[in-house]
Amino acid sequence: MAETITLEVCVDSADGLAAALAGGADRIELCSALEIGGLTPTSGLLRLASSSRAPVVAMIRPRGGDFCFNETETQLMLHEIDAVAAAGLQGVVLGASLPDGELDQPTLDRLVRRAAGHGLRCTLHRAIDLCPDLARATGQAIDLGFERILTSGGARSAPDGLAGLQRCFDAAAGRIAIMPGAGINADNVSLLRTRLALTDVHASCSEPVAPASPQVLAFGFDAGGRRQTSSAKVAALKAALLS
Template identity: 80%
Template sequence: MLEAITLEVCVDSADGLARAIEGGADRIELCSALEIGGLTPSAGLIRAASSSPVPVVAMIRPRGGDFCFTEAEVTLMLLDIEAVAAGGLPGVVLGASLPDGRLDERVLERLLRRAASLGLRCTLHRAIDLCPDLGQAVSLAIDLGFERILTSGGAASAPAGLDGLRRCFEAAAGRIAIMPGAGINADNVDLLRAQLPLSEVHASCSDPVPPPSPQVAAFGFDSGARRRTSSAKVAALKAKLLG
């Protein structure tokens, strides 16, 4: 039997948290606004997740768009890292880029220093997928002290980014965990498992949620891109990873 693989599920609500746990997720990435890749979760959601029976790590991202942050935004991220620690969660997920797509070493050093001082473990998020040299970015992430890297191999989805993911695993050489994510589900995970030395994967395991009414959408209260975690999809993917 193949060794079981850790499943991390990203959620952006208390309902999603409960559904991910019910489906058998091994770890949760806690966010808000998953429809734009995930932002920092609210203080209330962090508090609600602190009693989770599985580890929960929180996204640190103050806005949508790119990962080139101003000094004011970096200050906010430092405060959010403190809030995650105060809320009792064990880790954070973060990233920062330069305008050319390379990782912003200076900003990341500051963020990781604050996280380490509070005993938090750190995951580098998909800002790495904008990097022109994935191997170089993996080496920098190791030097900075990240525990793992969430990446789609520089493509829109992990199944489409197999070549880039291979480069990441090769550059890591067992020194840091590489966690493929984006577009992974029970139907395609065997493809990744057959070609990559997987130890963990990241997925949303979600279904689209239509706006509750045309009026809500017309007023701009719903983007139409929201999704809801499916405990059945979590369980199906988990079953594949246990096989």
């Protein structure tokens, strides 16, 4: 019997949420602004997702750019964790870095403790891909109390990061779930399945949005590069994981 692999799909809109669920996603990562890697979702989207039939975890990231957060930004993230709990979702997705790329363990400890106080499960996001030693960072994530790590193995995409992913799996030794993500689709997920003991896979299953009108672009209301979740791509990846 084939192993059961959980498919997590990241979405940043109401339409994306509906498409992911229609395609058979097992878990939703709820964000805003996926074109820059995802930010904390709006209160309205949190409320909408609270009725999802699949578990939902929410990104906690107050701005784009790096993951080096000051005290004001850390306070924002603590309040955002409270909002996710109040919406009734199942977990949060966190990350914080030091300027050298190492995990900011004191900040992460505060965030994880806040989430745990609400009964929320915690995923360490791809801030880990900036770490110079993925194996050590995996051990730190375990010590901090994370349940899952989302990583591309330190590469631009998971298929390109197989060596780094293997280091994470080896360091985890079954103590934490390692969830490959970035650039995964129905056509290449078999490569990961043959090399890694997968339990979870993360993907956007998205396609480009039609370009905005020249006027919208000229006013700066759209920077281009937006994508939308495809229920067909979700279904195809789900089928590939079940085959």
